[in-house]
Amino acid sequence: MRTRSRQSSRHTFTLALLLWLISTPLQAALDIEIFGGGATQIPIAIAPFAGEEKLKQGITAVVAADLQRSGLFRLVDASGPVLRDPRQIVYPDWKNRGAAALVIGSTVVLPDGRVEVGFHLMDVAKQVQLTDHIMIVPADRLRAAAHQIADIIYEKLTGDVGVFSTRIAYVVKQGNKYALQVADADGFNAQSIIEYSEPIISPAWSPDGTQIAYVSFENKKPVVYVQTLATRARKAVANFKGSNSAPAWSPDGKKLAVVLSLQGGSQIFLVNADGSGLQRLSQSSGIDTEPNFSPDGQSIIFTSDRGGSPQIYRMPVTGTASGTAERLTFEGSYNVSPHHSRDGKSFVFIHRSGTRFNVAVQDLATRQVQLLTDSRFDESPSPAPNDKMILYATEVKGRGILAVVSSDGKTRQELSMQMGDVREPAWGPLPRVR
């Protein structure tokens, strides 16, 4: 094979990647269907934001869709005259419509092209304002502004942090093409991170949201890469003899747990985020895989068949006790894919009973288990950063799709691509600056 200069190889890579992106007809947006309903939903009316008809991107519909998708809100009819000021509100009218909360807002295009977006959140029964907010954003950041507004409303009315400004990663397979994509949590603005004609699995967000680790089969074997989103630069952090997979970031972003067959079987190792400093963590003669760090970084939960069937275990990461594992799951013969909740008090996982694979949650203190889904082939559960929803992969009519279930199991929403199989979802972290 003729050697070529490093410079031209990099140019070839960039050009080929660009051509891939231009020539690939992968559907960009996810469609979202909502099923079921939560037990108690807050009835909220979101009046159309004044002036938004002049904008390329409206605000009202995005806010409404976000709140409805959370399962905690029921949208109330908000038709009527445009409201710019709380003093214009006729409260009995909204009370008659059944609204407990009312949002009125307005948009103004400034001389420099930026848009000023403001809103008021009102308590209909008490006839008082709960909060208001004004922001000035570039015209191409209007969806982001709407998500921010939905976050503020959500937090004010539920007391929990909103996740509408977060992103999700997932893999799409169309024919023999695979793409790792990142989209807004509502499915919009999907962008391909990497695309190949070989499989990609196990995407994992770095804690600060700037990088994604994933497993690629482009070299005819699984290799773990870490890719920086802003620059598209990537590095193989685990490319040892045998198989390399299941990357999981430590909460401080400095290390990754990975699974290697380098020393026999499939065992868990720690490696620095730059690929240096390999250190073995698990010690069994069988399969230890799917590591996941606790939020305090002190322990990992993982899947192991050391007891004869795949179950979930926990072990300390540091100290002399490293390597000794405690079994956590005891129901059934197949419990895999554990992911801690962000508050560290529980973990979601996949539980098989009979021939069904379902999302379940176990409380670490009480050891109580609750099944959250009743479909057949659920995989890859990933909690939202507020632990109120879980993103997972499932199948409808033989096609892979993503779905979201509320943490109490009562509300479920399906996200479906127009084409192809979607799998391997990972919910990104809360944005650092809001």
Next chain:
Amino acid sequence: MKKVISVLLIGLLSACASQTTQPTAEDKSAAQAAAPVAVADPNLNPILRDPNNILSKRSVYYDYDSFVVKNEYRPLVQAHAQYLRDNAGARVLLQGNADERGSREYNLALGQKRADSVRNAMTLSGAKDSQIEAVSLGEEKPRATGHDEASWAENRRTDIRYQGE
């Protein structure tokens, strides 16, 4: 345009295999620790592809939940081990597979167990460990794409691939 894309795609793949970013010292040594990626080798022995020779048979199949090389596949594995013994420069990549049911990463580990079973049988028959790399494709590259027992049985498999193919 399509031809240009596929040529550049090959360039992309080979570029990615070697130099997508500034490689650090650790990156290079990690790449060296990995088995060499197959390159076109005009010297590959035609006996490996002769349909009348057992060496052209490259797949070992497994029972459900099993990772043991069944008796009916032992002659096949031993023939390849003998070839490796007789040809010190030969290298094989063993790719283990699992059927689609369950977690992808756990299935990757199951596929690894299958590839390891063939590697162990080969080294017991005298092949050198340095001639063999055992990896897993898990459920990601199924040969049979149905959702029934016949397809799943076809996918519980280890494939033997020689460097140069």
